[in-house]
Amino acid sequence: MKKLKVILIVLLMVLLIFLGKLGYDYLTGVYEEEGTKVSSGNNASIGGSIKEDKPLEKAKDFTVYDEDNNEVKLSDFIGKKNVVVNFWASWxxxxxxxxxxxxxxxxxxKDEDVEILMVNLTDGMRETKETAKAFIEEEGYDMDIVYDLDSDAAMTYYLNAVPRTLFIDIDGNVQYDHTGMITNSVLNNNIEKLLNK
Structure with missing residues (x-):
């Protein structure tokens, strides 16, 4: 009798795992599809379609710092380039x-009208400039990063989770706001949409 119960429990767990995997695969496909639609939290309805009756949300300015502690503002790029902002941390x-x-x-x-700002959430405790730079160097990435030393960017965009990626057009409108890990196709599709707007 005990063996039968154990077998039933194991079969039930396998079934639940299988159903969970099916659901995950389905939702991943749905979200990847949705991620290619240009939308912002302000305009997106349930399901990700754009409501045409609302204007796009304007990107809010923030100040971060480059490697040499020079100020870098989001507004430095508005009117000149499209901007992709990625908020991240090495932890x-x-x-x-x-x-x-x-x-x-x-x-x-690199030769297109798009600036990719990799904004490190440098709080000085959990993340420092040193830990961020060490991660970039260890992985062999060839990118400039900027540091949110005053938490200005984090507070401006009410960050409660990372990663988060904003796609901002040349006029300063947030075309798409993606929270969570982004796929390569969603990243490139949204950059292409900015460039072809």
Whole structure:
């Protein structure tokens, strides 16, 4: 009798895992599809379609710092280039997993009208400039990063989770706001949409 119960429990667990995997695969496909639609939290309805009756949300300015502690403002790029802003930290596994996509995008789009700002959440405790730089060097990434030393960017965008990626057009409108790990195709599709707008 005990063996029968154990077998039933094991079969039930296998079934649950299988159903969970099916659900995960289905939702991943749905979210990847949704991620290619240009939308912002302000305009997106349930299901990700754009409501045409609302204007796009304007990107809020913030100040971060480059390697030499010079100020870098988001507004420095508005009107000149499209901007992709990625908020990340070296202690964040999804941030680290998507980093190769941004490294490759920087190489692919270096001569295009798009600036990719890799904003490190440098709080001075959990993340420092040194830990961020060490991660970039260890992985062999060839990218400039900027540091949110005053938490200005984090507070401006009410960050409660990372990674998060904003796609901002040349006029300063947030075209798409993606929270969570981004796929390579969603990243590149949204950069292409900015460039072809």
């Amino acid at each position: 964040c596994p999804p941030c680290k997993a998507e980093m190769p996509y941004f490294d490759e995008a920087m190489k692919t789009y």
